[in-house]
Amino acid sequence: MDSRATFITFATSDLDAARSFYVDGLGWTPTLDVPEEILFFQVGHGLMLGLFYAPKFAEDLGGPARIVTPVNGVTLSHNVSSPAEVDRVIAQALAAGANLVKPPQQAAFGGYHGHFADPNGVIWEVAHNPGWAVDADGTVRLDAIEE
Numbered sequence: 001m002d003s004r005a006t007f008i009t010f011a012t013s014d015l016d017a018a019r020s021f022y023v024d025g026l027g028w029t030p031t032l033d034v035p036e037e038i039l040f041f042q043v044g045h046g047l048m049l050g051l052f053y054a055p056k057f058a059e060d061l062g063g064p065a066r067i068v069t070p071v072n073g074v075t076l077s078h079n080v081s082s083p084a085e086v087d088r089v090i091a092q093a094l095a096a097g098a099n100l101v102k103p104p105q106q107a108a109f110g111g112y113h114g115h116f117a118d119p120n121g122v123i124w125e126v127a128h129n130p131g132w133a134v135d136a137d138g139t140v141r142l143d144a145i146e147e
Contacts, residue, residue, distance in 0.1 A: 004046075005047065006046055006047060006048065007040075007047075007048045007049075007050055008043075008047070008048070008049055008050070008076070009049075009050035009051075009052050009057075010049075010050070010051055010052065010120070010122055011052055011053075011054040011057035011058070012051045012052065012053060012054060012120040012122075013054045013120060014119060014120055015035075015036065015037075015038075015039065015051060015053040017097075017119035017120065018039060018051045018118065018119060018120055019033070019039055020097070020119075021096050021097050021098070021118050021119050022039070022041065022051075022118070024096070025092075025093070025095070025096020025097055025098075026092065026093065026096055028041050029041075031048065036053055036056075037052070037053055037056050038050055038051065038052045038053065038056065039051045044138075045138040046138070049076075051120070074122075074123065075115065075123045075124065075125045076122065076123070076124050076125070077124070077125040077126075077127055078124060078125070078126050078127070079127050079128070079129060079132055079134075080126060080127070080128055081128065082128055083104070083112040083128050085128065086104050086112050086113060086114055086126045086127065086128050087104050087114075089126045090103075090104050090114045090116060090126055093116045093118075093124070093126075094116065097119055098116035098117060098118055098119070098124075099116060099117045100114075100115075100116055101114075101115035101116055101117050101123055102114055102115040104126070107127065107129075109129060109131070110129070110130065110131060111127055111128050111129035111130055111131070112127070112128045113125055113126060113127035113128070113129075114126055131143065
């Protein structure tokens with residue numbers, strides 16, 4: 001198996017709230033939107049984010065609804081070009097209905113970041129990290145230096 005992921009999918013108890021947040025609040029365009037079932041968004045080079053209505057998620061796994069648990073111990077990260085952009089994205093998310101988890105601030109890794117949770121509890125980190133870079137082919141470099 002190659003070390004890559006093409007879909008990250010979360011069960012969501014309120015698909016309508018997720019749609020309102022991501023589409024209406026953040027302005028994202030769904031790649032696929034099946035009402036009362038699933039939303040897919042292209043979130044990176046070859047990477048989709050799926051928000052799957054929890055009862056349908058459990059059904060797809062072939063198990064009882066109890067197999068669906070709240071999202072726990074996971075963050076999705078959105079890296080931006082400056083601390084001001086971190087502040088702007090966090091403010092946009094809060095205006096769209098996100099809950100503030102950690103206000104934007106200097107980070108231990110040398111950058112600047114903050115965290116919010118979407119209406120279903122998915123935690124997003126918005127970060128400016130001067131040590132990251134993403135090459136044209138999608139390779140992430142952790143040794144980048146701002147010029």
